Amino acid sequence: AQKLLLQQHSVDAIAEAHDGTLYALVRDYKNGGGGELVALDTAGRELWTRLESNSTLLLGRQGTVYTAGGTTIVAYTPTGRRIWRRVESRGALALAERADGTVLVAGSRWLDAFTPKGKRVWRAQVGRSSYYQSPALAVDSNGTAYAATGDGRLDVIARNGRRLDSLSIGPSTQYGSLAIEIGPDGKLILTDTNGYLRVYGS
Known part of the structure; x- marks a missing residue:
């Protein structure tokens, strides 16, 4: 079993891509409980992070990473580029x-x-x-x-x-x-x- 450590974080949601990349929506208690979307490789190394207050995560069939929470929906590429954002x-x-x-x-x-x-x-x-x-x-x-x-x-x-x-x-x-x-x-x-x-x- 592989253990990945997210110290002082609370994980709201997690998803794994076909290539083994892990995406997690976390709360960072080192910075007052702010939210982040974190991408990790198969060894647990951080690939990228984005400030993100949403708490729901969906990994699309084409690799798009969707998050939602409150009134906001955001779509990212697998490399962390934001594709679109909507407020509903x-x-x-x-x-x-x-x-x-x-x-x-x-x-x-x-x-x-x-x-x-x-x-x-x-x-x-x-x-x-x-x-x-x-x-x-x-x-x-x-x-x-x-x-x-x-x-x-x-x-x-x-x-x-x-x-x-x-x-x-x-x-x-x-x-x-x-x-x-x-x-x-x-x-x-x-x-x-x-x-x-x-x-x-x-």
């Missing part, structure tokens, strides 16, 4: 990517689809209130998005932004942690607002 007043709290490279960004009430160059394609409402916890987001092989929100809803959104379904997954809550995943067999697996594990699919 309706929130940017969860990330997913379709097979065609479309990036999905969920706030507590809205789901946005962006091209790899940062142009919005569509916006769909998910959830019913911005008062609750951060959403959980997943996308299947057909490009259908699934957004679980703290008001106890699972919204199913088609590739074109049209809502296909909205299911109850428990009561509204500000607490706990939502998680959602598409299994290799296509089953949808999620934790609901009661803390139960739910599995959808044949």
Whole structure:
């Protein structure tokens, strides 16, 4: 096992590229808790860092590094060059990517689809209130998005932004942690607002 040391840092998110490069969103407590995006090689050596306050990380299929948090979305090349940055007043709290490279960004009430160059394609409402916890987001092989929100809803959104379904997954809550995943067999697996594990699919 390889151990990489990030002293006096708290890690919010981490992802590994095909070439073994590790990307981590960290809080640097040596500098008052400010955020950084750090790239490390396979030996744990720092390749580059960028000041970054976001807390959600997605590594795209073409190697693009996406971060989101609060109201901000940022895209970087694997070498750390910023490609684009957007500020979305309706929130940017969860990330997913379709097979065609479309990036999905969920706030507590809205789901946005962006091209790899940062142009919005569509916006769909998910959830019913911005008062609750951060959403959980997943996308299947057909490009259908699934957004679980703290008001106890699972919204199913088609590739074109049209809502296909909205299911109850428990009561509204500000607490706990939502998680959602598409299994290799296509089953949808999620934790609901009661803390139960739910599995959808044949």
